[in-house]
Amino acid sequence: MVDRRRVFVPGDSAARSVGADEVARRITQISSERGLEVEVVRNGSRGLYWLEPLVEVETPEGRIGYGPVTAAEVEGLVDVGFLDGGDHALKIGVTEEIPYLAKQDRFSFADIGVIDPFSTSDYRAHGGLSGLTKALSMSSQEIVAAVSDSGLRGRGGAGFPTGIKWQTVLDAVADEKFVCCNADEGDSGTFADRMVMEGEPFLLIESMAIAGVAVGASVGYVFIRSEYPDALSAMRRAVEVAYEEGWLGSDILGSSYRFDLHVKSGAGAYISGEEMAMLESVEGRRAVVRAKPPLPAIQGLFGKPTLVNNVLSLIAIPRILTGGSKEYRERGCARSRGTQVFQLAGNVAHPGIVEVPFGITLHELLYGFGGGSRSGRPIKAVQVGGPLGSYIAVSDFSMKVDYETFAQAGAMVGHGGIVVHDDNTDMGKMARFAMEFCAVESCGKCTPCRIGSVRGMEVIDRILAKHDVLDNLRLLDDLLETMTDGSLCAMGGLTPMPVRSILKNFSAELGIDSIDLVEIGRVV
């Protein structure tokens, strides 16, 4: 009996950016020419990006992968019988046995890249909706307690305990409350939120519905940056399906709960990812930061109590409910519980998603998983936590990655993005770029950020040009302190972090000798 074969060619936007659509078309075309019964599934990405487009075929031994495949190579693959796992130079074997994947602990990313993102039956077959079903059998307080007990902390960057946030919104008394998912993933080096929305959009929808049931909100918003057109259309399509299936709207899953979900698009502003500025964008205004307090949990969207969570925080919830808080809490170290979805990017041989418990060393991430630099040259530094994170030098690669260890070292885990630089990167230019980025993206509300970033570029330019280095270093130190202490939000407040880390770790590249640094003292 000849079965209809399932062939997986990721529809993930990154896989598409390197030719996955052409590969999918070619497979369909050649199969039909040869009378082969093939169903091409456009799954999400497994997050093994150096292998994209990664084509997988279902065999009795499991899913066998080939990659990176180009459209021109498809005919050759069909010739060697890749539909039955035939040998070919591009064959990498059973995908799940690739060490990169086998060594991971895919708690949140278990099904991303595995299932058809828009198939409700695939979703259910992989445990979809069991979290929401469980939530509907629990009281609001029980759900919030389960989240608190798990030890989950906000994955957007700040690391605030998620349970406390949920409790605050639950306890707030109001006629209306909202759940708002921050999917404005603007940090360079991060792409996990995008992969979730493109690869398993129902998981985010289910997670938000659980949040709504838990805190007493009947309306939710997903705010997605416009640089993610595929994620926007995937979420819109999935929301439509979810309404048809009765997962959203009135009486969700036959319960008495109502939950409506709206997808909102950004319009090209990094600052929209800042929690308070995002609420302004969702309300249709300029993304100008609001002063805190009041916290959004008390007075957020349209002045109502609002639960604001990142995509990665939310999607951990369904499995925390079904598997128990303990299952999550047992992973990780110290006060950093559970898994972190690390994203390896930049100059790295094996870029992609590495989901592992907190406590792994940078060295293991970069060499054990990342395979060193892509260029083959020595790694010089990694920037962790996005454009506002520290540059960490090779001598600190033995450091464990968790919130506390990083905070102690003057760094931050942020959203889990790690950008690798080899020895060709000019660190002086990166320090200047940190200020340039802030100058371009500042919302303009507070002076330390709006003006400080421009003055920062100027003063770093003078240092790089060796003009009055010592005086300009003092000025820079003063400026960094003002930005850190005087800015309204993390944009201006954390821009000094990458700059100071470069002053500390790579001072020679700024043309500063150690004597200057001793005189400045506090800069390091």
Place this chain on the structure above:
Amino acid sequence: MESARNQVGFALWSSADAGEIVDAHEGEQGSLLEILVAFQQRFGYVDDEAVDLLADRLNLSRAEVYGVVTFYADLKREPASGHTIRICRGESCQAVGATEIVEVAEQVFGGKLGTTDDNGVALEQVFCLGNCALSPAVMVDGELIGRVDAARIRELAARLGGYQGG
């Protein structure tokens, strides 16, 4: 209804069409930005006339509408005259040669980043397209391209009718 289109496929600005987009968002809370994004997608820019139209229809001050139109990088004030190439200058792309990509693009398209060349091709910088695992990345009229190198930029210039000189 078939609207007249310009050479890059956007509908020509029409008050009636714009009004219909506003109608579609009737009764929604905080719909200003969504409507402006819809204008941008339909017409390729936000016409000056939109400020009065939206102030009137949404009961906002003209200043408030103008403020939003000018805040967001995606919202253009002039109609696009050609293709748009957005080059990522995020740290991840810089780590694998984004600076060189910008230089080559400026050379083959004959214009600086942030300007539009004689053929109407607009070169823009963008900070992160979420393709950091396949850096360097560019986006051409909304199509994402990864693992870009200098040769790919020249190929694009040839395809899109750029200047190609140097």
